[in-house]
Amino acid sequence: MKEWLTAQEIAAECLPLLPSTKRGINDLAEREGWNRDVFRARERRGRGGGMEFNIGLLPSVAQVAYRQRHIPVGPLPEPSKLQSETALSGRAALERDARLAILRAYEAFERGQRLNRQGCEALFVSKYQAGTLRVEPWIRDLVPAFSRRTLARWRAAAEEDRNSLGVDRGAARKGTGTLETANGGAVRAWMLGLVAHQPHLSADQVRTLCRAEFGDTIEVVRGGGVIEAVAMPPLRTFQQALKGLKSTHQVVLTQLTDPDRFRSTMKLAGRGTLRHVTEPNVFWQIDASPIDALCTDGRHSIYVCIDIASRRVVTYVTKTPRAAAVGLLLRRAILAWGVPGEIKIDNGSDFKARATQRLLASLGIEVAFSDAFSPEQKGFIERVINTFQHDAVTLVPGFIGHSVSDRKAIESRRSFAQRLGEDDAKTFAVQCTAAEMQAHFDAWAELRYQHREHDSLGKRTPFAVAADAAHTIRRVDERALDLLLAPMAAGDGTRIVTKLGVRVGNAHFLCGSILPGTRVFVRHDPQDLGRVFLFGTEDGDFLGEASNPDLSGIAPDVMVRAQRALQTERLASEKVAIEAVRRELRKGRSLIDRAREVWLRDQPNVVAMPRPEVEHSTPDIAAALQAATGRDQAPVAQLSGRAAETHARLLAEAVAPPAENVRRIRTHETPHLRFRRALDLEGRIAAGEAPDTNDVIWLGGYQTGPEYRALRKFHEQFGSDMSL
Structure with a gap:
């Protein structure tokens, strides 16, 4: 409420007991000496000058009328300070604020009055209940009337705890x-x-x-x-x-x-979760939805891609949701904007298909899947699809409404008799083909949506944000992109090359430069049914092309000869190095000699010590041993005369040690000579001599063999009279 008024403003109020003209007010001020009151009169600051008078100079009746007009009973200017530390219900807080607003209005009403407190309270209460005070509707609804005593009680309670003014009778019973x-x-x-x-x-x-x-x-x-x-x-x-x-x-x-x-x-979503994405092509979101309109060949779906940083959109109209539609949408977006860093998609079969995943991996794009049944994780694309349906689809012929109720409302525009026997195309005035609808949506995205200001972009347009960005665009050659988008063979797209070529469907495609047994990934040529492209399954390298003679219009025998020549050339180039190695192997040492050399190098330089032995015998072994010894001794018993002398001489020579100056030839040693050499070495070692190392190694190996063990038993039994 304004408390300092000029003569013109006082006259305009038309207050009781006061003139209604500026000159009359000036004359009154002159007569009553208002200008001489240093506390309630002052010079007016501002253009025009003059004097200003405090409303306290006015007669009491005029003051009451003025305050009644200009003291509103409403909320306090700082409602935040009204909130107490004690938690109040909504109803109790409103009750408290209404009573505090009334108390504040009374304090303003009381200032400048020449009545005592009881008189001011009685006058204020009567004015409130008579409806002559300006009271906000919500306050009068909560406090329709009160007494002077209630007003005094409110004042006392507010001084102690103003929250005590809040009363919620329903909360007490809750x-x-x-x-x-x-x-x-x-x-x-x-x-x-x-x-x-x-x-x-x-x-x-x-x-x-x-x-x-x-x-x-x-x-x-x-x-x-x-x-x-x-x-x-x-x-x-x-x-x-x-x-x-x-x-x-x-x-x-x-x-x-x-x-x-x-x-x-109701689910908590928050805002600004992707605020860190400020550069175009860093993060995209993709989703699909049925179009709320009909084409001449039925209802189609729309695939939409949005760039989070710039809010640009690209659309693609398709008859049915499938992986090929996802690839074609990406083709449109990549050719327009470049390759993104990451794409957010949902768990639909078209997005999780092998073709989609292989395409994204081939382009080096990271994929982020949203959780199942969580559309809020793709809030940007969900919102832009809703905007598209309400801003673009409603303009095209064939619009069928956004819901069942919208569809019924459109149908009801024509009477049942008019619609009797009609199809949907006539009922909804369907005119557009899928290609025409695609052209409409492209125009909407380029001419309407990207030039509209977005609050989330700071009142800027997607076109302006993209134009001002200083990012580097990653481009892909259109031919390479088309080849990556080419349909792959059924299944996982892989095949094994055989002598008949690569089988795709019921046709065989020949490629002589790729050898049988090679696993390849197959893509169809979208422009030639008789040709397929073959890629490596490990590194994805391009291996070559394969053609089918029937689909290519080439005579089968001609194509077979041509591909066979390619295979021969490929094999000839690989055989050059192989034949060189084979010639070297034919001329050099045998393979067993080469292997024996390695085996000898691998032998450990350790001599195995003799192990304790015991004679193992069974009845069969004893019988066999008796037969063997009997057979060896039988000829000795039959010798006589000169034969016996010759046998004794040969045995002595075999048992006698060789002369030191005679070089022993071991190339054709008999078992008895080898055993004799072993006995000689054992004796020398027992006498403390140090035989040759090779002899010691030979002795260790020989002692572990069956020949030594058999002759040893023989020697222990017959001594030096062993029969030869």
Whole structure:
């Protein structure tokens, strides 16, 4: 309220007991000496000059009328300071703020009055209740009337704790109802479970089910903690209780009964989660949706790609959602903007298909999948598709509405008699082909959407953001991109080359430069049905082309000869190095000699020590040994005369040690000579001599053999008279 007024402003108020002209006010001020009051009169600052007078100089009746007009009863200028540390319900906070606003208005009304406090309170209360004070509607609704004594009580309470002015009578009773406390809260929990299980149950049905669960009586707690059994409350009580439960637990019930509505309206999403993406082509989002319009060949779907940093969009119209449509959308976006760093997609079969994943991997694009049934993780693309449906689709012929109710409203524009026997094309005025609709949507994206200001871009347009960006665009040759988008062979796209070529479907494609047994990845040539492109399955390198004679229009025998010549040339180039190695192997040492040399190098330089031995014998072994020894001794018993002398001489020569100056030739040693040499070495070692190392190694190996063991037994039995 303005408390300093000029003569013109006082005259304009037309207050009681005061003139209604500027000259009259000036004359009154001159007569009563207002100009000489140094506290309530001052020179006016501003253009024109003059004097300003405080409203305290006006007569009491004029002051009351002026204050009545200009002191509004409304909220305080700093409502935040009204909030107390004590938590209040919404109703209690409104009650408190209304009473504080009334007290503030009274304080302003009281200033400058020449009445005592009782008179000011009585006058203020009468003005309020008579409706002559300007009171905001919400305050009068909460406080329609009050007495002077109530006003005084409010003033005293506000000085101690202004939160005590807030009263919520409903909050005091909240949670104390019969059904909420019955059976220790079990009835309330049962009712919540019923509502969550079947939201369409009426209060009467809930009451019936409660009777089935708890019987016709329930237990409630009365004053003093006394538990009392009472009859099941009437239907009206259930209606009020259900209303309160649904209001109190609205969020959790919505999550249980309507998950889609919970995700779209209640699930915490936040804002600015991708605020760090400030450069174009860093992050894209892709999604698809049926178009809310019909083409001449039926309803189509729209694939949309959005660049998060610039909000630019690219669309692609397709008959059915499939992996090929995803690839063609990416082709349009990559040729227009360049290759992105990362793309966010959902778990649809068209996005998780092998062709889509192979394409993204071939282009070096990282893929981020959103969680199942979590559209909020792709909020940008979901929002732009909604904008597209409402801003672009509604303009094209064949619009069928965004919902069932919209469709019914469009159909109802024509009477049933007019629509009798008509198809949807005539009912919805379908005119566009898929290609024409694609042209409409391209124009909308380029001419409308990218030149519209976005709040999230700071009131800038997507076109301006992209134009001002200093990023480097990664381009891909269109021919290479088309080849990566070419359809692959059925299945996982891989085949094994055989002598008949590569089988794709029922046709065989020949490629002589790729040898049989090679696993290849096959892509069709989109411009030639008789040709396929073959790539390596490990590194993805391009291996060559394969052609089918029937689909290419070439005579089969001609193509076979040509491909066979390519194979011969390929094999000849590989045989050059191989034949060189084969010639070297034919001329050099045998393979067994080369291997024996390696085996000798691998032998350990260790002599195995003799192990303790015991004679093993069985009846069969003893019989065999007896037969063998008997056969060896039989000829000795039959010798006589000169034959016996010759045998004795030869045996002596074999047992006698060789002369030191005679070089022993071991090339053709007999078993007995080898055994003799072993005995000689054993004797020398026992005498402390140091034989040659090679002899020691030979002795160690010989002692482990069966020949030594057999002759040793023979020698121990017959001594030096061993029979030869």
